[in-house]
Amino acid sequence: MxxxxxxxxxxxxxxxxxxxxxxxxxxxxxxxxxxxxxxxxxxxxxxxxxxxxxxxxxxxxxxxxxxxxxxxxxxxxxxxxxxxxxxxxxxxxxxxxxxxxxxxxxxxxFEGFDDSVPPPPLASVLRAELERESRRFAEARGYVLDWDAVSRLDDEALVNGIAQIAPFDVAAKQALLETPTIAERADLLVQFLNFFARGDEDDTTLQ
Missing domain, CATH: 2.30.130.40 (LON domain-like)
Structure with missing residues (x-):
């Protein structure tokens, strides 16, 4: 391109x-x-x-x-x-x-986006934290997920999959899209999962 x-x-x-x-x-x-x-x-x-x-x-x-x-x-x-x-x-x-x-x-x-190759793996601590916060968020909202299948996803599929399906507002979704690295996206996801778990997605907006 x-x-x-x-x-x-x-x-x-x-x-x-x-x-x-x-x-x-x-x-x-x-x-x-x-x-x-x-x-x-x-x-x-x-x-x-x-x-x-x-x-x-x-x-x-x-x-x-x-x-x-x-x-x-x-x-x-x-x-x-x-x-x-x-x-x-x-x-x-x-x-x-x-x-x-x-x-x-x-x-x-397309300048400035290093998207041509898969990213390096997440640090194990960050991966574990993301899975833990995802489970807490799902339980708080009453979502039923196959956690064994989730745990088998590679880091990129896990991070981007959560970013795609989580009921965050448009501003939060955009922030996730614009993060430079998968590690930064995972860290931001942990913050959003914690934030949005405390309120209803219909009346909680990230400013």
Whole structure:
């Protein structure tokens, strides 16, 4: 990929995080995003996932997202799609393109993101702390999980999987996406799990 000036078609969706080497299933039903998927399949299968900052129309966007490749696609008879995105690398939004397409397009840079290779393992103490806080959070919320399966996940899959499914607010999710290393993301997750376990996700917002 070039270092700058990369044109990306984007899907702004709050709370939907994509990380390098992770997977994100999506059900595509809005006409503009059905057009986005159709266009991506005809080109390079890439879609940029990015979170909106607000609820305006169109919403303002955060500066950092993650580009994914459509790894699986199911085209339904009524024009909808079920797709699975495989994360490639994070990107930084440079500018928005005045495009004639129904979906938004941006110029993006991939500089500054070392996402091409898997990260080194977490320190055993941090891994244990993350598993412990995850269990406490799940028990506090009444979630039932297969903890044996969780314990078998590699560090990257564990950290990013929790970041994807945890019911944190958009600001917290964005902070997790933007952490430079997996260790820093795991440490931040421990803090968020502790913080959000003390309140309801509907009325507890990280400022």
């Amino acid at each position: 070039a270092s700058s000036g990369n044109r990306l078609s984007i899907f702004p969706l709050g709370g939907a995080l994509l990380f390098p080497r992770s997977h994100l299933p999506l059900h595509i039903f809005e006409p503009r995003y059905r057009a986005l998927v159709t266009d991506a399949l005809a080109r390079d299968r890439r879609i940029g996932m990015i979170q909106p900052r607000d609820r305006n129309e169109p919403p303002a966007l955060f500066d950092v997202g993650c580009v994914g490749r459509i790894a699986k696609v199911e085209a339904l008879d009524d024009g909808r799609f079920n797709i699975v995105l495989e994360g490639l690398t994070r990107f930084r939004l440079l500018s928005e393109i005045d495009a004639a397409t129904p979906f938004r397009q941006i110029e993006a840079s």
